Amino acid sequence: MTDLAKGAAAGLETSAGAGGQPVLDLLVDLLDLEKIEENIFRGVSPVHSPVRVFGGQVAGQALVAAGRTVPSERKVHSLHAYFIRPGDPSIPIVYEVDRIRDGRSFTTRRVVGVQHGKAIFALSASFQKVEPGLEHADEMPEVPAPETLPTFTERMRQFPDMAGLQSRPRPIDIRYVTDPPWLTRGTGEHVVRNQVWMRADGRLPDEELLHVCVLTYASDMTLLDSPLARHGVYWDLDHVTGASLDHALWFHRPFRADEWFLYDTASPSASGARGLATGRFFAADGTLIATVVQEGLLRVGP
Template identity: 60%
Template sequence: MSQALQSLLDLLDLEQIEQDIFRGTSRSAVVPRVFGGQVAAQALVAAGRTVPPDRHAHSLHAYFLRPGDPGAPIVYTVDRIRDGRSFTTRRVVAVQHGQPIFHLSTSFQTYEEGLDHQAPMPPAPDPETLPTSAERLRGYDHLPPDVVERFLEAREAVDLRYVDEPPFGRFGAPREPHSQVWFRTNGKLDGDIDAPLLHVVLATYVSDMTLLDSVLLAHGRGGWAVGDVVGASLDHAMWFHRPFRADEWLLYDQESPSAHGGRGLGQARIYTQDGRLAISVIQEGVVRVPREH
């Protein structure tokens, strides 16, 4: 396991300070606020620690309410909404400086057999043939070196590989609002920490990194990295369909059906390398063009 991955696991290992109350810290992000994927992942950890181990997360719905302060701890309070025969529901509120910054509702289910079908996996190149984030980002002379290093530092626990040029790599001309990335953790997870919730938590963490890229592609925008768009996540929903491992390659197939009113919508499917549909994701975010643009 890489040191970067171990640091991420430590970040997600919340401190319990009272029954159903947990505390987490933050790490550096590419923007001067707490990374949304981190808050969502930590909130899911808090919820999972109040649920019987035979019940697995199958969905989450979240709202980002305020920018998080990366220099202050985050307190997560869990409400035990319902414990049914098959489903368990939890609500989590993340608080900083006396104000809620994030709200999560999530549901867990015991395993059961049922109907089974899925959308087919789209074509994508072998991830091993694609450049790493470091190889791709350090080839962009138009990006300031500090921006590149912040990107790489924030993503060092994840091996994330773009299939095509990211929006900040080749911008100026609109493209199809569709983006693909392969991702996995930067190192294997040890056998004693491979509980299903951990893999779901790590996928939740990564899911907020690139989902709105397809919005930018549709308009030839490079995003905050080149200063032509200001953005932030508003809400986020995920459905976990089938088991997967976050330390094995996952294809994140993303598209944007709409942008309007200062908001953009991204939707995506995440597949295992052998073609199983593991997760569906939808996110809306603020996407504003600065006045000078």
């Protein structure tokens, strides 16, 4: 493990509950993988995660590993991933990259994250050279501007019972447009859409792949709240346990992850202890920048 990565892991722990540029810089450090051999990279986790590695972190790190084997002029346009086993935050994750194909227009990579000799995560990503083509996109919903909405910290001051959620370091600034799901639980409301403004809480370097990886990290936040909100329940408050099972992202247009983007999510179906969630990312000017689909394991206890 590099000294930089050790500092990032420890720093996120000591910054628990904090946000802003210092915490964002630590996230950037975590995404700066150590190359240990050709096509093999190593990443670490912040030690504040006592049970398992955050899924968005694994997806972001795997995409970094894939991207570092691809020419910079080819841009990632999609990824498809499976969360196979819970990640152990106490040891590094080794990312093994398989160079599946280098074509004239497209490049395909497969990445497997390994701990304790077993695969914990698998990702396929496709990169494309920039080409002209047809253009259309959905319009962004009408929502209040992010600056008019309370911060996450301001929201959480009303809920001392959720101290565990408040104490986590937050490199992503989140502003709820719709009522947070812990507010609507038990009210009888069937919340069809969850909407939040997000941005990296500080300034990111001008590296396009890094911005894509930060959005990938953020895409695993609030997404599985959508199926829970349909039923008025919320994680530990209602004995709900769950985990991401698979995750797919399509990147449509360039963006900066340190500028506001709207995350508009919904759940079309839940069955068999699984919930499906879909999401759209819009830049502040209304441009559709990415689409996400995830299925998660959701078990509701008595």
